[in-house]
Structures are given as C-alpha cells and as structure tokens.
Amino acid sequence: MSSKNVIESVYEQVLKRNPGENEFHQAVKEVLDSLIPVIEENPQYVDSRILDRIVEPERVLMFRVPWIDDAGKVQVNRGFRVQFNSAIGPYKGGIRFHPSVYLGIIKFLGFEQIFKNSLTGLMMGGGKGGSDFDPKGKSNNEVMRFCQSFMTELCKHIGADTDVPAGDIGVGGREVGYMFGQYKRIRNEFVGVLTGKGLQWGGSLVRTEATGYGLVYIVDELLKEKGESFEGKTVTVSGSGNVAIYATEKVQQLGGKVVAMSDSNGFIYDPQGIKLDTVKQIKEVERKRIKEYCTIHTSAKYTEGCNGIWTVKCDVALPCATQNELDGASAKALVKNGCKVVAEGANMPTTPDGADIFIENNVAFLPGKAANAGGVAVSGLEMAQNSQRYAWTFERADAELKNIMVNIYKNISSAAEKYGKKGNYIVGANIAGFVKVADSMLAQGVI
C-alpha cells in the first residue's frame, strides 16, 4: 500500500470510530497529511501500526458531575479526561470548562497535546480534560462546589506520576486551587498532581505568563532569522484571557504595538496602542466584557462580533482565543493588509483553508502545537520543581522557557527543511513532534 493509501485508511477508521467529532477529525487529518514523507522513509511505523495506535486514546473517561447551585438546586454536568498517549511521560494537558465542551473537543486537544509536549523536549505524554460547565456568571461558591465534585471522580484516575492536569479555557488559578484542595483532601497527599498552582503551594514563577511569553519568544526568533524584530511592528491579538494578555505584555516589552484585542462578543481597536493595565483590570479582576475598555479610553473603538479583528491592518497576528476563530475569509483579509507573520497562541484557531492561504502567500505561519507550547513547557518545569521540593527564581524559569521556545523553532525549521518543505512550520512541527513519540512506541512494544 502507498503511504498516501495508508494515511487514508487510518483516517477513514478515525471517521468511522469517532462519528460527529469534527474538531478531532480536523486535527487528525492535519497531522496525518503532513506525515507522508516520514512514513515513506520509515516503513517500520506502518508495519507496527504506529499511526493506527497513535490516533486511538489509551483511555477515555467520561463521568457525571453533580453539584448544588446557590439556589439549592441540583445541577448535572459531564466531565471528561482523555489519556491519549504516555509513550514519553505521564499524561499532561489542561482542563477546559466551557459550554461547548464535548468528547470531540477533548480528543482534538488531547491529540494535539501529544506532539506539542514532545516538541518541548520534556518527558510528558499527551492528555486533556474538561467539562461543559460554564464558570461565567457563577459565584465563587458554585465554582468551588463544581470543582470539588469534578475532582471527586477525577482523583481516582490521575497522580503525579500518572496524569498531571493543568488549566485551559475557563480554568485559571482559582479553579486549579479548588481542584488541588479536593485532591489533597481525598488522597491525603501533597504532590504535584496539578500544575498552574499558587506560588505559596508549589506553583512555578512564569507559569501564568508562560504561554503568551513563549508565543512571543518563538515569533521573535523567527523575526531574528529574517533580520527583523518586534520593534515598531503593529500587532493584533485575539482574545483577552490568559494567553492574550501575556502575549500582549511581551510584545509591548519588545517594542511592538498591539492595537486590537477581543472577547467572545467583539473586539476593541486602539490606534494608540492597547493599555494593558486596563484590560487586566477588566478581565482578570472585574471579569467583565472587553467593551468596557472604550468607556475608559475614548480613543478606542468597540465593534460587535469577534471575527472583525482580522480586518485590522497589522504586521503580526496572534490568534489567542479559541479553535476555528480565523477562517479563510479572515486569512485573505490579513494577507491583503500586508500581515507577514501569524502565530497561534490558541489551539487550532486557524481553519485548514485559512492555513493554506497563509502558506500560499508566504506568510510565516507558526501552528499552535509549536507556538503555544510555552505553557505546558513551564508546567513541565513546575513538575520538576515539585519533585525537587524547590522553587526556581523568575529569571531562571523565564530563561528556561525562552531556551525551549528557541529550540522548538530550530527543530521545526530543520524538520521542514529535511523533508523538502522549507518554511512550512505545520509540516515541521508535526514531523518533529511525531518522530520522538513514534520511536518510543516502537521501543516499548505493542501496547
């Protein structure tokens, strides 16, 4: 069978086994398509059915999460943990609380996580979890009761050497704290079972900033290779959550000007440059909507609808909100306005046709599994510090993060070049992430 036929038959099986899970299909297709040259050179991957095995999670957990709201009513949500691949380390990946969560989203994220974690160079397998619970509009007590119920089941399946969850959309320091507390209470052990913890109880400095900072470090490395820098560049950043805020902070530190940010309702455009302290106050402290920004800074304009952000003229675009937020039409608008670099802070924010448009038009496109790996990388460093019972300084953790991002850039560039796709970082990231996992699976036998 030709390599193309092998890929097609694996993909058909994925469609058959996972009906209706569109995001998972999309993520698998993108990875499989870019692996053709690797499997041509490595027939042992086909003989040992590595592809058929890598698309099948090692374990899928789905459970009831009952909790009581402030009105005394019983509520029921659904919880998930997909333990996808443990070939190179314990399962590692975030937990997402958002009403859109269902099994297909968690599988897509868990699958991507395998390759992302491999790219960091640290010993971490791939996993992901979450719930269709919506923390928006809930009181602290409701969030706490939900997190406790969620962890009451999840704690049977995770552990510092088994599976180490972290935050994601809707899960920040508050939620990690409630989940960690419940784990400790039930298991009676103080271990590094979650990352993204508070600094007084085992968290790592730089974890909060890691994904956003890491994203900007990898773009900076790419710009350096072209003899450029962020100095004087105009940048748009979608979202206004954890990743978006710290990406904006680092761009500003490096001399770039961020002119637009968004949330799920709309976007703000401030031609004078976004005042990040205001965004932090609105989103991190008050948990309000981004449009509030314009009541404070009258130079800024708010537009309803989040896709419009991609019509803002920029040199660098950083999608940092959610999956499939940047489609073909938005990609065309960015190209037309002269955008030269797009790097994904979010997971799979660009649709496949959007990514094709960037590549056809020579826009340097860094996919999420490489560009946003800084978060999980510092989570890996948090695990290392927990094992040592020791906390590093901010400078040390930040230097390690930067080093990891620079290495990721080098590895994905050279993998793309080696397989005849110079400058195609999607192919480079998929191949560089895959080979290490595939070789480890081969070495460990048919399991």
Ligand code: NDP
């Ligand atoms: P947050 O919950 O902190 O922020 C998410 C942001 O995206 C919010 O501004 C939210 O707006 C916006 N958003 C959510 N859904 C939509 C939508 N449908 N359309 C437009 N905007 C939307 O999450 P994070 O910043 O942590 O995560 C953002 C992305 O980065 C996700 O894809 C996540 O998987 C990925 N990521 C995160 C990492 C991390 O360390 N945090 C690590 C690697 C990847 P609103 O306030 O209106 O909900």
